[in-house]
Amino acid sequence: MSVALYHWEPNANSGKPMLALMEKGVTFDSHYIDMLAFDQHKPEYLAINPQGTIPAMVHNGRVLVESTAIMEYVNEAFAGPALMPDNPLERWRIRWWMKFMDQWLGPSFSMIGWSVFVGPMVRKRDPAELEAAIDRIPLPERRVAWRKAISGQFGEAELAESRRRVAFGIALLEEELGKRDYVGSNAYSLADINIFNSTYSLPLSQPDLAGRDKTPNIMRWLKRVYQREAVKRTWAMGRTDLAHRYSLIMEGID
Amino acid sequence: MAVLYHGEPNGPSLSVLAVLAECGLEDQIETRAINLLAGERHTIPGITEPLARDLGVEGEGPVLVVDGEACQESVFLAQYLDEAAGAGLQPKDAYTHWQMMMWCRRITERCAPAAAFLGNRAYATPVLAAMDDPSFDAITASIASADLRQRWADTRSGAFPETAQADSQVKIADAAALVETQLGDGREWLIGPLTIADFETYGWLVGMVDLMPDAFADRPLAKAWMARMTARPSVQSALARAGTAHPERVWAPGPEINRWG
Numbered sequence: 026m027s028v029a030l031y032h033w034e035p036n037a038n039s040g041k042p043m044l045a046l047m048e049k050g051v052t053f054d055s056h057y058i059d060m061l062a063f064d065q066h067k068p069e070y071l072a073i074n075p076q077g078t079i080p081a082m083v084h085n086g087r088v089l090v091e092s093t094a095i096m097e098y099v100n101e102a103f104a105g106p107a108l109m110p111d112n113p114l115e116r117w118r119i120r121w122w123m124k125f126m127d128q129w130l131g132p133s134f135s136m137i138g139w140s141v142f143v144g145p146m147v148r149k150r151d152p153a154e155l156e157a158a159i160d161r162i163p164l165p166e167r168r169v170a171w172r173k174a175i176s177g178q179f180g181e182a183e184l185a186e187s188r189r190r191v192a193f194g195i196a197l198l199e200e201e202l203g204k205r206d207y208v209g210s211n212a213y214s215l216a217d218i219n220i221f222n223s224t225y226s227l228p229l230s231q232p233d234l235a236g237r238d239k240t241p242n243i244m245r246w247l248k249r250v251y252q253r254e255a256v257k258r259t260w261a262m263g264r265t266d267l268a269h270r271y272s273l274i275m276e277g278i279d
Numbered sequence: 280m281a282v283l284y285h286g287e288p289n290g291p292s293l294s295v296l297a298v299l300a301e302c303g304l305e306d307q308i309e310t311r312a313i314n315l316l317a318g319e320r321h322t323i324p325g326i327t328e329p330l331a332r333d334l335g336v337e338g339e340g341p342v343l344v345v346d347g348e349a350c351q352e353s354v355f356l357a358q359y360l361d362e363a364a365g366a367g368l369q370p371k372d373a374y375t376h377w378q379m380m381m382w383c384r385r386i387t388e389r390c391a392p393a394a395a396f397l398g399n400r401a402y403a404t405p406v407l408a409a410m411d412d413p414s415f416d417a418i419t420a421s422i423a424s425a426d427l428r429q430r431w432a433d434t435r436s437g438a439f440p441e442t443a444q445a446d447s448q449v450k451i452a453d454a455a456a457l458v459e460t461q462l463g464d465g466r467e468w469l470i471g472p473l474t475i476a477d478f479e480t481y482g483w484l485v486g487m488v489d490l491m492p493d494a495f496a497d498r499p500l501a502k503a504w505m506a507r508m509t510a511r512p513s514v515q516s517a518l519a520r521a522g523t524a525h526p527e528r529v530w531a532p533g534p535e536i537n538r539w540g
């Protein structure tokens with residue numbers, strides 16, 4: 026019956042299964058993988074997920090990967106509140122938004138995040154050590170990403186395209202949340218968990234695009250999600266001051 | 280009343296049309312054939328909610344219009360049809376369902392962009408290159424997504440970088456190998472029981488057999504599985520809608536190749 030989750034900070038991909046498990050009321054063994062210390066490429070973790078990416082979940086001896094697919098599994102495998110509606114059109118819409126985030130908008134958030142945050146964080150370390158760390162990364166795509174982040178080699182054109190997508194995606198989300206209480210339906214679902222994890226930092230990271238005046242629908246929704254018990258308990262599992270900083274913005278929204 | 284707009288039975292249009300028949304919904308959902316490479320998907324009438332049609336990750340795939348809302352993405356349309364009909368094309372057990380969804384992601388994220396790249400390069404470029412400027416400009420003017428519009432322009436001008444081409448060929452060969460390995464234990468269908476994963480994989484791979492024969496040369500199990508799929512009445516029904524002799528050679532700009540690992 027045991028559930029073990031390997032995750033980093035409660036945001037982006039790691040935050041999705043953390044929050045889904047919390048919402049369902051499933052207790053799990055938390056294994057904190059420090060991404061900036063390259064814990065995800067250490068032999069102990071590669072024995073769990075040979076791809077060397079987080080998150081991963083182990084349930085009844087079976088390993089599950091891919092954050093959105095893990096959430097869908099959690100929703101189906103455990104009792105607790107339903108995180109998907111019954112209506113087929115709403116189910117379709119929720120899946121659509123998750124894919125739009127995972128494959129179109131999310132990668133742009135990541136590229137920007139890695140260029141301004143992850144890269145500078147690790148760049149200070151010993152270059153030889155970093156090079157050895159990169160050589161241990163199993164997925165070629167991730168090796169390329171780390172090299173670019175560390176050496177600050179993101180192309181201007183690709184960053185501009187990412188910024189275009191972020192601005193566009195935020196505007197679409199604002200429009201969507203003007204139509205419904207939650208993403209894709211009027212009830213809290215996996216789509217909210219998915220998108221909340223990649224957008225709660227926007228008022229701080231993209232103040233020109235998101236905030237009280239520019240995106241009132243997003244802010245109202247962020248606050249409503251933020252107030253959930255499961256979010257509070259999940260954020261308490263973070264080890265950096267990330268969650269604390271964001272909680273301060275939320276306090277400022279009515 | 281829902282209407283399914285689809286292209287020639289190939290790629291995502293093929294998988295969704297076959298699932299429609301497999302679910303026994305052919306009499307309940309109206310179908311309308313459109314010419315994807317003439318941009319007709321962007322001018323479907325009566326759409327009040329175009330978001331997914333305009334911003335779908337899949338590109339020129341089929342569109343199911345439900346109460347004015349344009350729904351896209353072949354895997355999710357297949358799930359919609361399956362769930363509406365209770366057809367049982369998704370495993371009930373959560374873990375097997377996860378396996379099916381992971382398989383579909385593998386296909387849509389890695390195999391589909393590669394197949395679309397190679398298929399468009401071979402078959403769509405000549406069609407678009409022969410089009411006069413005003414006709415082409417009228418199509419691109421109707422496309423809401425800037426990145427999809429760019430893929431149309433690249434297809435027309437034949438901008439297919441060598442590295443992406445080699446990478447796409449590797450990805451198709453990988454997909455064929457994956458199917459072969461998966462069937463290695465003697466199973467009939469990819470996940471065990473027949474599921475949406477079979478239709479999604481078949482739709483994207485069937486047009487690759489002629490284009491990349493080497494990828495399938497040494498894959499007897501994959502070829503036998505494809506033959507079993509082709510023989511299914513639902514697939515036959517989808518293929519019977521073809522307006523050309525070789526629907527597997529009809530392509531239109533599809534999903535983009537991953538821009539961030």
Ligand SMILES: N[C@@H](CCC(=O)N[C@@H](CS)C(=O)NCC(=O)O)C(=O)O
Binds near residue numbers: 077078162
């Ligand atoms: N699509 C996967 C992506 C997993 C992934 O790439 N996670 C990132 C962190 S958000 C990672 O593990 N990065 C580690 C690395 O690149 O070394 C998911 O959603 O779970």
